[in-house]
Amino acid sequence: MKHALSSLEKLGVIWVYLCRRAKLWFRFKISFIFSFVAMFVTIAIFYFINVFVGEIPEYGNYFAFVLIGLAINQYMQTTLSIYLGTMRSMYWSNWLEIILTSPMRLKTFFSSVMTWTYLYATMNVAFYFIIGIFVFGAKFTFPATAWIVIPILILLIISLSGIGLISASMFMLANAKGDIEPIGWGVATISGLVAGVYFPPKYLPAPVQLISKILPQTYAIDAIRRILLNGEGISSPSIQLTIVYLIAFSIILLPIGMFMFNAGIRKAEKEGTLARWM
Amino acid sequence: MNPIEIENITKKYRISKGFNWKKNLKQLLKMEKPDYLTALNKVSFSVKKGEIFGILGPNGAGKTTLIKILAGLLLPEEGKAAINNHDLIKDREKVRTSVNILMSGGWIIFDYKLSIYNNLKFWSVAEGLRLSEVKKRIEEVLKIVGLEDKKDDFPENLSAGLRQKMNLARCLLSDRPIYLLDEPTSNVDPYSSEFIRKFIKEMKKDGKTVVLATHNLWEAELLCDRIAILNRGSILVLDETRAIKERIGKEILTVELEKITPELVRDVSSFGFVEKVIEEKNILKIYGNIKRNIPVVIDLCRKYTNIIGVDMKESSLNDVFLQLITEKEKAMVMK
Numbered sequence: 001m002k003h004a005l006s007s008l009e010k011l012g013v014i015w016v017y018l019c020r021r022a023k024l025w026f027r028f029k030i031s032f033i034f035s036f037v038a039m040f041v042t043i044a045i046f047y048f049i050n051v052f053v054g055e056i057p058e059y060g061n062y063f064a065f066v067l068i069g070l071a072i073n074q075y076m077q078t079t080l081s082i083y084l085g086t087m088r089s090m091y092w093s094n095w096l097e098i099i100l101t102s103p104m105r106l107k108t109f110f111s112s113v114m115t116w117t118y119l120y121a122t123m124n125v126a127f128y129f130i131i132g133i134f135v136f137g138a139k140f141t142f143p144a145t146a147w148i149v150i151p152i153l154i155l156l157i158i159s160l161s162g163i164g165l166i167s168a169s170m171f172m173l174a175n176a177k178g179d180i181e182p183i184g185w186g187v188a189t190i191s192g193l194v195a196g197v198y199f200p201p202k203y204l205p206a207p208v209q210l211i212s213k214i215l216p217q218t219y220a221i222d223a224i225r226r227i228l229l230n231g232e233g234i235s236s237p238s239i240q241l242t243i244v245y246l247i248a249f250s251i252i253l254l255p256i257g258m259f260m261f262n263a264g265i266r267k268a269e270k271e272g273t274l275a276r277w278m
Numbered sequence: 279m280n281p282i283e284i285e286n287i288t289k290k291y292r293i294s295k296g297f298n299w300k301k302n303l304k305q306l307l308k309m310e311k312p313d314y315l316t317a318l319n320k321v322s323f324s325v326k327k328g329e330i331f332g333i334l335g336p337n338g339a340g341k342t343t344l345i346k347i348l349a350g351l352l353l354p355e356e357g358k359a360a361i362n363n364h365d366l367i368k369d370r371e372k373v374r375t376s377v378n379i380l381m382s383g384g385w386i387i388f389d390y391k392l393s394i395y396n397n398l399k400f401w402s403v404a405e406g407l408r409l410s411e412v413k414k415r416i417e418e419v420l421k422i423v424g425l426e427d428k429k430d431d432f433p434e435n436l437s438a439g440l441r442q443k444m445n446l447a448r449c450l451l452s453d454r455p456i457y458l459l460d461e462p463t464s465n466v467d468p469y470s471s472e473f474i475r476k477f478i479k480e481m482k483k484d485g486k487t488v489v490l491a492t493h494n495l496w497e498a499e500l501l502c503d504r505i506a507i508l509n510r511g512s513i514l515v516l517d518e519t520r521a522i523k524e525r526i527g528k529e530i531l532t533v534e535l536e537k538i539t540p541e542l543v544r545d546v547s548s549f550g551f552v553e554k555v556i557e558e559k560n561i562l563k564i565y566g567n568i569k570r571n572i573p574v575v576i577d578l579c580r581k582y583t584n585i586i587g588v589d590m591k592e593s594s595l596n597d598v599f600l601q602l603i604t605e606k607e608k609a610m611v612m613k
Contacts, residue, residue: 001454002406003375009406016403020389020396027391094387097351101374102452104404272291272343272352 002103010108017112039127047136059229064140067132068228069197071125072221075153078121079160080188083168084181086113094275145233149224155246156220162253163187165261172264196221216249279363281456281487282325287357289318289343317343319511325489330482332502333491334599340511341491345460348489350374362455378454382461385441390434394444405452419450424473439470457481457488463497475501499595507602514602526598529568533579534561534587542582
């Protein structure tokens with residue numbers, strides 16, 4: 001009888017979960033093929049939009065600009081939806097109760113789900129760039145300091161995880177068990193408009209630009225573009241400022257998210273709503 | 279100390295009747311108290327090591343609530359409990375990993391597009407089995423539940439009985455001292471039910487402590503050492519199965535006669551050992567402490583008419599259960 005898993009056993013759980021998801025992914029062959037077709041079509045649409053948009057001041061070619069936006073959007077949407085999505089699926093399939101009675105615990109399970117989901121998102125991003133560069137001829141600058149994109153992405157994921165966890169906590173705290181949970185859905189939807197995924201936020205009306213300034217993704221998207229399109233590095237003040245902003249967002253949002261998520265689980269334990277059917 | 283000790287456990291559920299702005303706002307401003315349903319009311323008992331303890335009750339009696347509290351998945355409002363010497367509130371994680379819980383429809387955790395083996399593989403590592411041990415353990419548990427030739431089958435192609443066996447296999451992946459079984463044979467065919475019952479007996483032989491929540495009284499009578507009968511969240515009676523039947527159960531003498539006269543019914547009813555007489559066409563059902571007094575009753579009947587047949591039986595747990603529940607409901611109506 002084990003009460004908790006060792007680090008090695010936790011890695012075993014993550015590995016078996018990855019294999020399990022990969023098996024399921026390949027099993028749905030049509031869905032597998034069409035997900036790539038859909039990505040290809042999306043890239044093609046933006047390529048043709050680029051034909052008449054052309055250059056964007058500060059960033060250059062629109063196609064390369066939007067490819068970066070789409071790539072970061074993959075990570076943004078994943079982070080905002082992964083916690084609520086996992087919570088919802090555990091609730092409806094009764095996994096939550098079984099996980100809680102196993103020595104695996106929720107943290108290891110979430111780590112497994114996140115490892116798979118971010119690997120999947122990274123594969124999509126790689127596909128965007130491969131098709132964008134080799135089929136549609138997108139051009140990027142990869143300066144020696146391009147590695148700084150990775151910590152910026154990680155900080156973005158950490159800060160958005162706070163919002164994702166708050167969104168997931170609403171599932172239990174506010175009984176938001178429908179298809180849409182207002183907080184996560186709101187941030188994800190507004191991000192597409194104001195965070196600069198498809199166009200620079202400076203073209204938005206001034207009051208809407210204020211919203212863009214309170215979202216961590218606005219800073220991350222801008223910084224990654226500056227690195228990959230303009231060749232800026234860690235020495236650039238705007239990149240340094242972005243890192244400071246993202247650390248600040250992470251420090252504020254993540255503890256709030258974790259606190260609310262745990263409060264949601266505690267509420268479900270009191271109300272008997274850890275599972276839907278049993 | 280016993281593996282399960284619970285004392286004065288009370289659990290209430292808030293009743294939700296859909297969203298109502300006015301009502302919800304009043305409750306939020308503490309102007310109105312929400313409606314609560316008492317699922318468990320000061321329930322206390324202990325279960326000994328190696329014992330099969332039955333929780334019986336009609337639908338909505340509080341059986342599943344009690345099972346979930348024992349598993350550490352639901353927090354009670356009042357009372358205290360120790361499961362495998364771990365405090366239910368303070369050491370909840372240790373409580374959860376001390377019990378194996380089997381729910382009647384628990385197989386929904388299985389992914390329908392993965393084989394039984396691949397489904398069990400994830401739950402094996404979740405239980406802390408090393409990757410090198412997984413295959414052997416899965417094969418062992420599949421053999422125990424009789425699914426060794428179905429390991430590559432998909433859950434969607436299995437019958438309800440086989441799915442419950444698959445669920446049982448998941449439950450057996452880890453060796454824990456306490457098993458909480460919630461309606462383990464519901465929706466399962468008689469053959470598979472018999473298999474599960476044999477299996478529960480084996481658990482007892484292995485020294486496992488089993489709590490069995492069921493409304494199958496025959497099954498409880500067959501398996502359980504002790505039984506608690508639960509109704510509307512309260513324990514009506516708790517004792518050894520045999521003792522409950524002896525204490526509350528009745529002996530029933532059924533006498534088929536050529537004809538029944540009011541005088542015969544009156545005279546039979548006048549015996550001190552007879553509690554109740556029911557007349558059905560030409561059959562008399564006589565309840566009470568009958569077994570030792572059969573000759574007296576037969577002699578009396580012969581005085582009035584010819585006897586066609588005689589049958590004697592002790593009331594089953596089913597009769598006891600119905601009697602108790604009916605008495606409780608009557609008392610509630612009187613109140």
